[in-house]
Amino acid sequence: MFIAILALVSCASKDNPEEIHDPVSSAVAFQIKVDSGIVQTGERLSLSVVEGQGDGVTPSEYQWTFSDGQKLTGKSVSAAFSAAGTVKVKLEAFAANQSLGADEAQISVVEAGALAPAAFGLPQAPGDIDGNHALELEDALLAAQATGGLIAVDADILGNADMDLDGRVNAADVALMQKAVLRGEPLPRALFNDSGRPGAVVALVSPALMTTGKTVDVKVDGRSAPQVLQAVRGYASFVVPDGVTKGSSPASVELVIGGTVTDRFQLAILDPVAMPADAKADVQHFLTELDAALVAQQDALKSQISSLSLSDSDSMALLAAGDASLKEMRRSREQFTTLLEGSDGEAMAKRLQQGLYANGLADFRNEGSKALALRAAAASSVPDPICDIVLPKLCALKSAVSKTGAASEILGGACSAVSAVALVGAARLRQPKLLALIELCVNLSVPIEIAGAISDFVDPIEPGLRLTADKTTLGQNESAIVRSEITFTGVEQLCSAGVSAGGTAILDKTIGRIVVGRVIKHNAALNVLSQIFAKFGDKKYVDFLESYVQAGVSNTLSATQISGALSDFAGKLCPDIRLGAAQAVAQNIIQQPAIDEGNLLFQADGTAKYYCAPAGPLFKSKIDLKGSKALCGGKVANAKISMTCATSPVTITMGDNGSALDDIYEVIVDGRTVLTSSGPIRSTSITLQLPRGRTTVTMRGLAAPDGIGTYFISFSGAAFVGGDPLSGSDLVPGTTKRFIIEIL
């Protein structure tokens, strides 16, 4: 909800919410008054002096000094700023050339059209990880390596890679960055939804949306979307218009900026969903489901967190917050029920019902009917703290929050659709009913969006299974320690934010970003809502948004409680999941290999010791150890690790031994280049662990500018038993030599 706030702040600032800055010194009897603390580049900002009760000396001159170099005089001035950033303002009062004192204020200048400044947690330079203000190949590689766990990148900086605005950085974001690099553009061009029905909210990203000051329209098969929300530069969400029908091919989505089509996308239009005829009952049913989802989430949160040793006071606070949230939702529901029973109640219910189904209510219910219970652990399992305690807790939490996350999306979309239809549709609702409906949306949104934000935090934590070993190539009579691990992809963000920086960091940075992303992608109505409330002079929405910004939502889970809960959750969970994985008992997971593939001895510490099979006619040098484990939702994860037995060190040396040093070669073993050089080289070598028996080594010519590739190759620790000559002058690019060696 943060995004719309900015539009609102800049709009509303022209009417009433002027800011009066506290003076630096209480002795100074004047203060700076500014129209708004946030201004866009090029926009003129009025500043004036508010005089108070002073010591009787009346200032004769006021001097304004801005940190960007501007200097103005006068009791009221106006200034515009050309560059985004923070501008400090100093006001100094004089009388008879004597300074009477000063006041200072700070103004945030945002790029024109960039409606969300950094304070709202959104990437200010989408895709820019290396700090050069551009999305380039280096940034995509950095993000890929960071998401792959190869390098560590500061979470704030990595947040710039959150291209799909879902509050986390993952492979989907890297793919979007790659798409932008493909075109050499500052943003990718993509729809965030593949399909939708009329009334559904769809989000998109395009560099064309970085242009400001022009009208933005979205047309689906030629029909204009009833509302388009451009809350962040480069991004927009829109409501799929009525009248678009499923065809043999996807619908054409056109982004039209200033009357010009800048992008074309495809959106599969889904068949309409059959809705129960009794709209009132159906809407009530959804509200009941919403209630149940909230209850389930609160229960899951409370039980998981408290069972992980939350203090009594924290647990009580959480309980109280959950109860308050439910109470608020139920109060809104009661009001709404009263309205439904009045005149226009049926029309109101119909509209809301249409919006709910357009945004996925049927799928939500289908998903809910599936069995989400964890598959019971095998009866013969050895007790396992990770698999028996942590994993089920996580799975239960994921199950609970996914429900509220989905409900949040449905409700947000439905409110968008309802307000869009109510404003522009043929069947306009009468004003009081419309306001009541919107109030329901807003009131329900408070707990549900926070619940959704929590769900977005927990939901991406995806358990997986992997097998590791202290070594995978074993020499004669060697053994390896094999571990089975439950991985928790996505937990790094929670753990790093929750443990290192505390819960406040989660709330301020990550949840803020998640909520903003949710709004942009799932709700296209907030600007409409803000306009309605501004028009009718109702400050409720303004207050709500402001309270949200301050993370001090009064009538539901408080900021402290949320951050505290998440911090505790992370604090208890993360030590067990160092580096995103925790050891599970190997005996419950890894299958004993066949007799000719070696032997596993399970250890008391949960590991397994692997021994290669003894030499013999059935001896296999390369075997795969396999494991499986039922994870969340009963989904079975499989993993394997390849072991190479009875290896010996073999040193391969190769190079250009001709009169001219001008050739480049590479040596390949098992399909992988193991030895090469960046330029011509006389000799280079590598030592590999290779299994006993015969191995084929390939040497490939890569450079021979004179058409003569003089090469040599030698093997230490293995006998050369056949193949091409070990040296020659015909290994030019495009040719290969093969050597068969035997390791004894």
Place this chain on the structure above:
Amino acid sequence: MLMSLSRFASLLVALCVALPASAQFVGDVYFVAPSIALPAGGTGDLDLAIFTGDKPFGATVATLTYDPSKVEILSVSEGVNGDDSVHLQAQVEAGTVRIVALNPASLQRPIGSVVVARIRVRPTGALGERIVIRSAVSKALYADRTAMRAGSGFDAEIIVGQQSTSATSTLLAADNSPLADRARRLRPAGSEVGVITKLSDGRLGEVRVRTKGTSTVRDR
């Protein structure tokens, strides 16, 4: 040297043609098997590789250009290098394929010749036509994110027709023959490359052509 003589007629043709010095150095992009025969409407794969030298591959942006009236690009998928793979995004527009390949899996490998993309093609040209796909690299990074030198791009060619699978006649190519020209566009000077061409009996077969480099010093 073991060549696949059993399948195709082979001939090493030494070509004394003055060329700019060129070699398969770091940053070059090229096709693993650059000359292939496909019947009209048939499908085949071309693997695009980059040579990184002894430092691990990080990322690259490369472009392929082709005549869309003569060949369709059916798909562009990730290249595989043993157990290592790259993450690929591709954009196919009429006449151009752009790819961005990243290595998210390791800071140590792969090294050397790294296959970044597999391009599935379907020729639509006339029987016997030679369809050229050109490659160029605009940017490449090592895994440590330092820049790789901008290398050369080499071509692939698709000969429309059915390649003979039996040994046929041999062919002598003149220094300035079209065959030599083709070979030089598929591999750097001083290379040997299998080129699909019409043999003396009229069938399509592979002739291995070795081009001469420009070094005046004979490397013996």
